């Protein structure tokens with residue numbers, strides 16, 4: 001494949017291939033494993049995306065940080081022996097196209113369906129993702145139904161964001177939404193959300209845009225074709241149990257995830273497609 005000058009295909013010392021983008025507008029890294037973006041630095045600004053300092057980039061293991069793609073289910077499956085967050089984040093995706101549109105770079109990947117165990121996903125379908133890398137980052141995850149019966153799935157663009165101090169961080173724009181947390185609820189979100197304990201809130205009927213206020217600046221997080229989202233910080237005890245995560249890193253990250261979960265699960269009719277989109281930028 002002919003790559004534009006702004007794009008190079010590289011490999012980590014551990015053997016993972018990734019796309020490195022270095023354009024006038026930004027710098028970015030996307031791993032073929034999981035189609036997982038791990039860096040997005042708009043020119044002159046800070047990295048918008050967080051990755052653990054303990055990440056060791058091993059084949060077959062999702063990167064702790066970036067934007068893991070959770071598919072075709074989010075979280076723990078009703079059969080708890082199935083892998084958490086589905087199978088897509090650990091499989092090798094295929095690089096389909098890289099092109100420039102003005103100064104923006106567009107990278108498209110797809111998941112070869114023959115790699116997906118039919119026990120987990122028996123449907124005839126395709127799954128692709130497009131990263132639009134400019135001054136903002138746009139991620140579009142598209143499921144197409146190639147069979148003759150509808151299917152329903154849950155999924156997430158599980159974005160990890162950086163903050164210099166979680167206790168000085170708030171999320172604005174969830175007020176009025178309902179949330180479920182640790183199987184309790186639904187509760188009404190009354191105020192902006194701060195962090196002082198383990199947080200694992202699943203919001204439904206959430207507004208299409210939130211603002212993450214951190215001491216290093218404000219991040220705008222938008223979603224399309226998604227009325228649900230998840231806000232997560234493991235806090236002290238869970239941080240100790242997570243793989244590739246330093247005990248104190250809960251202080252410098254949070255996840256605000258564009259999802260299709262619960263009543264917002266995505267149902268795709270035969271011949272139809274569904275695109276979950278998230279748009280991220282520093283304000």
Ligand SMILES: O=P(O)(O)OC[C@H]1O[C@H](O)[C@H](O)[C@@H](O)[C@@H]1O
Pocket residue numbers: 075084085200230231232242255
């Ligand atoms: O450790 P992972 O499998 O990557 O999951 C990390 C986290 O993802 C989501 O945010 C879930 O809501 C959390 O309950 C989970 O702990």
